[in-house]
Amino acid sequence: MSEELKLFLEDSSEQLNFMETALINMQEHGVNEEDIGALFRAMHTIKGTAGMFGFDDVVGFAHIAENLLSEVRSQKIPLTTEMITLFLLCKDHTEALINASIEHTIDNELRTNNDHLLSELLKYSSEDDSKERLSPSVSKQENPLQVDSSEGTLWHISLHLKPDFFSTGMDILNLIAFLDKLGSVTNKAIVTDAIPSLDKYNPIQAYIGYELQFITKSTQTEIEEVFEFVLDDIELTIFQVNDKNQLDSWIDSISSVEAKQSKIKFLITNGFFAKADFITEESVSPTPQGEKVQTTLLSAEDTKGTVKKDQHKSFSLRVDSSKIDQLINQMSEMVIANAKIAQRADILDDSELSEATTIMSDMLESVRSSVMNIRMVQVGDSFTKFRRIVGDVAKKLGKEIEFIINGGETELDKTVVEKISDPLMHMLRNSIDHGIELPEERKAAGKPEKGVVTLSAYPDAGMIVIKITDDGKGLDKTRILEKAIAKGMVSANSDLSNKEIFNLIFAAGLSTADQVSDISGRGVGMDVVKRNIEELRGTVEIDSKEGKGSTFTIRLPLTLAIIDGFLVQSGDTKYIIPLEMIQECLELSPAYKEHMKGNHFINLRDSILPLLDVRKYFSEGESKCERENIVVLRYGDHKMGLQVDELYGEFQTVIKPLGDLFVNVAGISGGTILGSGEIALIFDIPKLIEQKMRQAN
Amino acid sequence: MNHLEYEKLTIYEVESLHKELLKWIATATGSLQLDFNRVKIIDIAAIQLLLSAQKSCAEKSCEFELLNVPPEVNQTMQTAGCANLFKGCA
Numbered sequence: 001m002s003e004e005l006k007l008f009l010e011d012s013s014e015q016l017n018f019m020e021t022a023l024i025n026m027q028e029h030g031v032n033e034e035d036i037g038a039l040f041r042a043m044h045t046i047k048g049t050a051g052m053f054g055f056d057d058v059v060g061f062a063h064i065a066e067n068l069l070s071e072v073r074s075q076k077i078p079l080t081t082e083m084i085t086l087f088l089l090c091k092d093h094t095e096a097l098i099n100a101s102i103e104h105t106i107d108n109e110l111r112t113n114n115d116h117l118l119s120e121l122l123k124y125s126s127e128d129d130s131k132e133r134l135s136p137s138v139s140k141q142e143n144p145l146q147v148d149s150s151e152g153t154l155w156h157i158s159l160h161l162k163p164d165f166f167s168t169g170m171d172i173l174n175l176i177a178f179l180d181k182l183g184s185v186t187n188k189a190i191v192t193d194a195i196p197s198l199d200k201y202n203p204i205q206a207y208i209g210y211e212l213q214f215i216t217k218s219t220q221t222e223i224e225e226v227f228e229f230v231l232d233d234i235e236l237t238i239f240q241v242n243d244k245n246q247l248d249s250w251i252d253s254i255s256s257v258e259a260k261q262s263k264i265k266f267l268i269t270n271g272f273f274a275k276a277d278f279i280t281e282e283s284v285s286p287t288p289q290g291e292k293v294q295t296t297l298l299s300a301e302d303t304k305g306t307v308k309k310d311q312h313k314s315f316s317l318r319v320d321s322s323k324i325d326q327l328i329n330q331m332s333e334m335v336i337a338n339a340k341i342a343q344r345a346d347i348l349d350d351s352e353l354s355e356a357t358t359i360m361s362d363m364l365e366s367v368r369s370s371v372m373n374i375r376m377v378q379v380g381d382s383f384t385k386f387r388r389i390v391g392d393v394a395k396k397l398g399k400e401i402e403f404i405i406n407g408g409e410t411e412l413d414k415t416v417v418e419k420i421s422d423p424l425m426h427m428l429r430n431s432i433d434h435g436i437e438l439p440e441e442r443k444a445a446g447k448p449e450k451g452v453v454t455l456s457a458y459p460d461a462g463m464i465v466i467k468i469t470d471d472g473k474g475l476d477k478t479r480i481l482e483k484a485i486a487k488g489m490v491s492a493n494s495d496l497s498n499k500e501i502f503n504l505i506f507a508a509g510l511s512t513a514d515q516v517s518d519i520s521g522r523g524v525g526m527d528v529v530k531r532n533i534e535e536l537r538g539t540v541e542i543d544s545k546e547g548k549g550s551t552f553t554i555r556l557p558l559t560l561a562i563i564d565g566f567l568v569q570s571g572d573t574k575y576i577i578p579l580e581m582i583q584e585c586l587e588l589s590p591a592y593k594e595h596m597k598g599n600h601f602i603n604l605r606d607s608i609l610p611l612l613d614v615r616k617y618f619s620e621g622e623s624k625c626e627r628e629n630i631v632v633l634r635y636g637d638h639k640m641g642l643q644v645d646e647l648y649g650e651f652q653t654v655i656k657p658l659g660d661l662f663v664n665v666a667g668i669s670g671g672t673i674l675g676s677g678e679i680a681l682i683f684d685i686p687k688l689i690e691q692k693m694r695q696a697n
Numbered sequence: 698m699n700h701l702e703y704e705k706l707t708i709y710e711v712e713s714l715h716k717e718l719l720k721w722i723a724t725a726t727g728s729l730q731l732d733f734n735r736v737k738i739i740d741i742a743a744i745q746l747l748l749s750a751q752k753s754c755a756e757k758s759c760e761f762e763l764l765n766v767p768p769e770v771n772q773t774m775q776t777a778g779c780a781n782l783f784k785g786c787a
Contacts, residue, residue, distance in 0.1 A: 164741050166708050172743050173776050188778040195745060197753040203711040208745055210778070212716050 380408025571620025
């Protein structure tokens with residue numbers, strides 16, 4: 001797929017998401033202008049961009065939908081619930097249509113659906129002329145935009161010869177003449193502004209340009225192909241005449257205000273566009289003739305006003321994520337280099353140098369968090385799309401569900417958000433399918449008929465927690481155990497804790513659903529869910545009470561290449577503990593030791609704190625310092641103390657993988673290079689705590 | 698009236714034509730007329746030069762006119778969207 005096509009796909013799916021969010025929002029909170037506007041803009045943008053790629057089927061469909069939306073927007077037609085449902089279907093159809101257009105796989109089913117939806121849309125439309133357009137269907141490959149001229153679409157071509165164009169040996173006139181073969185040129189004007197008078201004239205330099213409009217059935221690519229061999233030697237802009245967005249961005253791309261105004265004037269005087277087509281802020285200022293280019297919005301049909309304002313409000317930049325990754329990598333190297341300088345400053349006992357490195361560290365820290373922030377997106381956007389799925393699934397199963405989203409503003413790395421989306425969807429479906437009972441059953445059990453499913457997100461100890469809670473029937477422990485025993489996954493007489501039993505549902509091939517539905521019950525899924533989460537270095541936990549409901553808790557790291565660490569030493573090795581997980585540090589005083597009496601826990605303010613002796617666990621050598629320390633860690637609901645020798649303090653840690661050989665070392669997640677060149681190992685705290693808990697049990 | 702002694706008026710001829718035009722314009726009074734009688738072929742580089750000459754003429758309020766333009770040249774002028782820009786082209 002070409003780069004442009006990828007961008008198109010990305011952009012259109014974003015627009016479709018906007019559309020869905022707006023529709024769902026209106027479904028729940030009633031019709032409002034803002035969402036109608038969003039809906040209209042989404043369709044409008046899709047139409048425009050699809051047109052650029054010559055996806056006439058998409059354009060045709062979007063055009064009809066846009067027409068209706070435009071009438072809704074100008075309050076000619078009220079937006080009913082049925083229409084919202086219809087537009088939801090339209091959103092799905094547009095998505096399918098776009099994908100099929102890209103892959104050239106438009107089939108009969110799609111066409112039938114297309115015709116059906118179009119006739120539904122037109123039923124609502126009040127405009128008589130649109131009734132006449134009922135005929136355009138995908139199968140006929142006709143574009144409603146082109147009804148006015150049966151010959152095709154009207155394009156605007158603007159080309160300007162670069163100074164050394166003549167050296168290519170190509171004659172631009174041949175190309176222009178060729179356009180007449182491709183379609184029919186309706187308007188043509190040579191741009192002569194740049195030609196100097198004879199005394200300043202360089203005979204072998206090109207000064208001219210052309211503005212052309214022509215009607216053709218050819219696609220944009222085909223038009224571009226005409227200029228294929230001179231692309232490097234001309235400045236070329238091609239867009240559909242009725243695509244005002246494109247016109248705007250073309251005019252915007254002209255750098256100087258004067259040039260912009262003279263271009264606009266040229267286009268108007270030569271009859272390419274009407275004054276009303278230009279409504280940019282710049283054109284408010286008088287043109288050289290003192291004439292004002294009209295700036296007002298002329299009709300409600302015109303979307304420009306709102307579009308402009310919105311673009312301003314949420315200006316965003318599309319950047320390849322690999323560029324940000326690269327930036328983060330370079331930052332990492334800088335952090336290491338800075339650590340080295342800090343160390344030298346210490347050795348040299350140079351206070352000024354030390355100060356400089358401290359400032360440098362602070363700056364690096366803030367740059368780092370800014371860079372990380374680029375990748376962060378609010379989870380809310382991807383959560384809202386679950387609303388629809390929940391609604392659809394509930395309807396299908398005849399269940400009543402109230403879906404609550406909490407903490408949509410929580411920010412998470414974009415790739416993580418994308419990757420977690422599918423597992424979440426699966427878990428939500430499971431909750432509705434297996435968890436929530438049918439209304440009658442709920443009534444019988446003394447619960448309200450409407451089941452509640454909550455999806456919440458919040459940050460906790462340097463991790464992001466995503467929770468799915470339902471008030472359904474909970475997991476059936478005996479059934480799970482029976483199944484697992486029947487499948488030979490556990491032995492019949494094994495004594496498993498609740499948690500261990502619940503965790504069995506993550507094993508491949510276990511489904512307790514009696515009937516396999518298309519929603520869940522095939523026993524593939526939960527294992528994939530768990531694997532996906534683990535790939536993100538996250539964990540998932542289940543808590544369930546029979547009759548009361550279940551809670552799935554997913555914990556995800558912020559997936560950073562650099563973390564705030566805490567440097568400690570045990571024996572001869574230095575270790576890093578992720579700072580967010582540390583609650584406090586305390587000295588393992590002789591008084592504590594006496595209390596321990598050889599056990600591996602201490603009494604910390606009247607609660608038991610299990611201890612893990614790092615020196616023993618990793619078979620380190622003897623301690624070289626007199627004092628022993630405990631670092632108190634918290635992960636989720638668990639607490640644990642790490643027994644270490646020396647505490648060095650905060651350290652910006654660049655995570656480096658340990659390589660294949662050490663990848664399976666339990667309790668170590670990576671390594672880092674210290675300023676001195678030494679290597680420090682990074683603890684995998686969740687794993688260590690898990691192991692400690694297992695030992696304790 | 699100045700005769701153009703070229704059959705072809707293309708990028709290869711523009712340099713010498715440029716020199717000639719400079720000379721003619723310097724001496725022109727009231728009007729500059731170019732006789733296209735012999736010219737069979739013209740290209741965009743030459744048209745561009747003519748446009749420049751027209752500009753220079755306008756600067757000194759001198760009329761710029763093409764005479765005896767043959768159909769072939771006229772056709773090219775039309776393709777170039779310049780037929781209406783020159784006096785003497787149809």
